[in-house]
Structures are given as C-alpha cells and as structure tokens.
Amino acid sequence: MNPTVETDRMFFDVADLTREGARKRLAEGIAGADDGELFLERRTTESLAFDDGRLRSANHDISQGFGMRAVAGDFVAYAHGGELSDLALARAAQTAREAGKGREGKQELSPTLINHTLYGHDDPTSEPEFAVKVGILEQIDSYLRAKDPSVVQVSASITAELQAIKILRANGDEVSDLRPLVRVNVQVTVRRNDRMETGSNGQGGRLPLDKFLEENSWRASADEALRQALVRLEAVPAPAGEMTVVLGPGWPGVMLHEAVGHGLEGDFNRKGSSAFSGLMGEMVAAKGVTVVDDGAIASRRGSLNFDDEGTPTQRNVLIENGRLVGYMQDRMNARLMGVSPTGNGRRQSYAHQPMPRMTNTFMVGGEMDPAEIITSVNKGVYAVNFGGGQVDITSGKYVFSASEAYLIENGKVTAPIKGATLIGDGPESMKQVSMIGNDMALDAGIGVCGKSGQGVPVGVGQPTLRMEGVTVGGTAA
DSSP states (O other), X not given: OOHHHHHHHHHTSBTTXXXXXXXXXXXXXXXXXXXXXXXXXEEEEEEXXXXXTEEEEEEEXXXXXXXXXXXXXTEEEEEEESOOSHHHXXXXXXXXXXXXXXXXXXXXXXXXXXXXXXXXXXXXXXXXXXXXXXXXXXXXXXXXXXXXXXXEEEEEEEEEEEEEEEEEOTTSOEEEEEEEEEEEEEEEEEEETTEEEEXXXXXXXXXXXXXXXXXXXXXXXHHHHHHHHHHHHTOEEOOOEEEEEEEOSSTTHHHHIXXXXXXXXXXXXXXXXXXXTTOTTSBOSOTTOXXXXXXXXXXXXXXXXXXXXXXXXXXXXXXXXXXXXXXXXXXXXXXXXXXXXXXXXXXXXXXSOOEEOOSEEEEOOOXXXXXXXXXXXXEEEEEEEEXXXXXXXXXXXXXXXXXXXXXXXXXEEEEEEESOEEEEEHXXXXXXXXXXXXXXXXOOSOEEEEETTEEEEEEEEEOOEEEEEEEEEOXXX
C-alpha cells in the first residue's frame, strides 16, 4: 500500500474533514507559537490468546483520532479527540492557541524529509485468515504438551496491528506512514513433584505476520520457553554479595535501556534531573563502551521511518568509547537546549503528547570471544535473561531480577540459580564493564517501554559483558 494515498483515503475522504480544512484549523491553533503540528492516526489491532487448551479471547479493534499541539517556549497546549471533523478540529484549535496567545513566536523549520523505507506497509491484521491463526495456536499447545510430560499449562498469543499516521505542519509539509507491528508469544508451565516453573519466549517486529507463524519460527519460541522452564526446575538459591557478573547478549540489554538509556533522554537532561545531566563530553563509562540509539534499522520493533513529530529517524551515538557525546531529543527539548532533534519524539497515540523516547538502544560489540569472557571468571554469576526491574532516573540506581542465571565456577558455567537480583546505578555500572564480547545481538522483538504513562515499542541489545564488583541480591541461606 502507498502510505500517502492510503492515509488520504482514511482521513480526508470523509464528509466532515478536508486537507484544506485541517490546515486552516492547524494555522488557527498554532498562531503565535514556536512549533506545533496536527497528528492524525488510525490504528487497527487484532489479538488472539490461547490458554488452557482453547481460544480464550479474540479481539479486533479500530480506533482513530487526532492530536493538535502548539508549543511556545516550554509551554505546550495540546488538544485531542476521536472525532475527525472540522468542528472537532475547530474546538481543538481554541485550546491549542492558548500557547501562542499574545506572542509572536518564530515557527521552527519543518524536519528535513528523506525517503527511507524501513518496513513494508501491508496490513498484518488481514493475513493470514483468522482460522489459520487459531490453528497455529492449537499446534503450539499440542506440540508442547506432547514434547514433555512435565508440561501442565501452555499459553500462546498473536498480536498484529497497523498504525496509519499523517502529520501536518504549518508550512504545508506533511508526512504519511503505515506502520505494521506483530508479535507472537509462548509461555509454558512445567511441574515436577510439588514445584512449578514457567518459561516464556516471544518474537516480533515490523514484518509480515506470516514470518512468525512458520513452523520453524513458532517451534523455536516454544522450545526456548520450555527450555527456560525446565532450567528453572533445577535452579538453586542464588548467592549474595559483591561479585563479578557476566551479562549475556541480546535481551539483557533491557538493563542498559532502563538504567542508562532513560537517563540520556533530552527532557531529563534539560531539567537537570538525570544522573547524566551536565556531563556532556566527560567519561561516563569504561573505555570501549559505545552506546547507540538507532531508529533506522530495517524491520526492528523500535524502528520508524520518522518519529511522531515527522523527524526522520537516524543512528544516534550517545556514549562513544566511554565518553558522553549525545542525548536523544524531540523537537521542543532540542530547541530549548540549542541542538538538533534526533528523531526520538514519540507518543503512544493521538491522545498523547510526544516526548524524547528511545527506539532501538544497544551497546556496540567489542573484540572479546564470549567463551573467553566466561573462562576469565573464577567465581561469579552469568545472567542470561531478565524479568522486571526498577530504576530511579535522577540517581541512576536500579534493581533488576534475573529470570535466568547461572553460577560461574573456575571459568565454567555450572548450576542455574533462582532469586538473583542485580543492584547498582547506571553510570557506575558502565564504569564497571571490563570485557566486551564480539557477539552483539538485538532482542527478538518483544520490548515495550513505559514513560510518564505512555508505552511504545522498543528494541534493546548488547554483547556479552563482564562487569566487576556488582552487588547481587540472592536467596541462599
């Protein structure tokens, strides 16, 4: 599908809204302001959940609406609604023009348009047919129950959406996009005697849903979920204390995302509330540590052709060889900090204001063989997967639970452990990195980032890392 043609059909081929009318109301709303836009959105979502041997829920939802924003200095007036009509936009303009009232703001230049296409534009909610999706969920359930007699519960889900957006700016520029997003998730519970454990695995991205419904794909997720659950049955209580920790590649980058990434977003740094505030140009990590946010990687979950303000996404180096060199910026914070926007202005939906947000955030790989990193550790913990965690942006302090971890003894990975938590602060942890593997990997496409009540899809990643002197909270007596 052609994004411009398709979004024109969705938003302007209706009786109560025309492009000319929308532009008129936008001009009224942002008069006197420094910046602003009209954000139009239509989202189609389908989700199926299979649990306890049968289809538990099936939902198909279509939502649409607009958000009109006017920005003057650091003051934002925002109005939104679910009705796409001239009357609704006229009312929104009355609210938005409060920002520019009594001012003669100089309108910011529109983003420079570029023509990069990071994903296809077909609707993943329409193919394959509903019955095919249900059949695959049934196959996942049957496959896992037949594979291991300890399986007592299987849950599987399929989610697909197409987000259609159009952004109009005061000078007549506009951008359109059709953003597909899919995810297939498998969770399995096993029982041995009176002990039960659960494992889960998911895959997704901005790709056709068919890719993840192929047998080799869903079997890989099912096998991995079962492997995790069986490993946890064997886990022993985790030790506690300060020790060497090795983090695995890929999904463990979620700790980097939370403990470091949020602290590098422009709004926190403009307000001086980040642990990284005022440190531009200084060493904030060990040598060799390079952290990047890149929203322009093809087909990734956190990727966008342009952000929710119309700025093209790009590769942004945040920490380079240990030195802080950049923040992630939306348009407002970039203007107030005297720098350029970086394509990180994101919003959950038309009902939310954009703010600086991550896209795909990861640490660049180094030169070490991951096996050599393991053998270099006499006694420590190898953390492969993470569950939940908490981070304080101002101090950078974090607590993360390792959902899959092992002891390292005499250079070898030995017993799996349970109840391990990693405790520290982001800036200090970056200085504790002593070895960086050559196996950088991004996660499988399952990340969701929350900030100020908004959730957006993201990607995380990292190579195998050795970190010194990490505090581990354990459960061993």
